[in-house]
Amino acid sequence: MAEDIEHEYWYNAKTGAVEQGFQSPAQDRIGPFATHEEASHALDKLRENSAKWAEEEAAEDR
Template sequence: MDEPRGDYWYNLVTGKVEVGAQSDWTQLIGPYASREEAEHAIEKVHERNRSWEQGEED
C-alpha cells in the first residue's frame, strides 16, 4: 500500500517520521512532500542554523 504524498512530519522528540501529524504541533516540523524529505529535516535545520550563525558573525 502506498503512503500518501505531502503529509510527512519529522518529530523532534522521537526523531521519527510521522505520516500525518500524529503528535502535538510543538514537537513537529513539516509537512514534507515525501518520507525521505522528512527523514532529512533535522539536517536541513542544522544547516540553516549554521548558515544563519555565520551571517551574524560577518
C-alpha cells in the first residue's frame, strides 16, 4: 500500500461507492486499498476473511 493513506481507496459500506481519500466518516469506510479495483471487491474480501477465520476457529476447537 502507498504510504500516503489519504490518497488510497476506500469502500463506503453505507453507499456502496469506492472513494479516494477520506471522503466519508471512518465508521462507513472499509480499507484502505491500493487500487479502485481492490476497493470495489471489499465485501468479497471481508466474506473470504470471515470464512477463513471461522474455519481456523473451528479447527482450534477440535
